[in-house]
Amino acid sequence: AQSVSQHNHHVILSEAASLELGCNYSYGGTVNLFWYVQYPGQHLQLLLKYFSGDPLVKGIKGFEAEFIKSKFSFNLRKPSVQWSDTAEYFCAVNAGRDDKIIFGKGTRLHILP
């Protein structure tokens, strides 16, 4: 069965710091990978996704993620975070012929002004 692991449960950074959130998945075949964000009081929204092609994916608000197949990873990065990036971030995977998307446990990011 497919699963998603996020290594950091809670991350605290100062503004302008660089960000990297880890995500690993377990599935040997073709995968579609996603990062979703949930801002305080709002519903989940898509940050970026990887289906195929260039493994370096650029999303909204300056976020990017790199798919490394050999490491089963899809880490999220941002060179310089802002206070408004305070939110919870979820990595998710859709694998094989399944239509469903499985989520990691999420990483709560807190940016200090």
Place this chain on the structure above:
Amino acid sequence: GAVVSQHPSRVICKSGTSVKIECRSLDFQATTMFWYRQFPKQSLMLMATSNEGSKATYEQGVEKDKFLINHASLTLSTLTVTSAHPEDSSFYICSARDPGIQSKGELFFGEGSRLTVL
């Protein structure tokens, strides 16, 4: 992007009663919708896949008779928590995939419904 709406956003009920939560895709037709449950400080747990015109597919460990799912039309799926108990208190989120080409299979989420069972 596509819009998915849930109703009600908050509901409080007494133990033993049933509660219905609606999930609507407002500007697209969704043959498949997904119901998730989110515990405090935890991830979204997929409960079931709701299929229009057929039975829902439940994940392992989710009680079918407890969480009734009906997908009566291409824009509406309902989740009914039957004989609710305090342990059913949670945040329930629905999502749907817009089959439109532009969306490329992206999943769109409702606002969520917070259920509190007294």
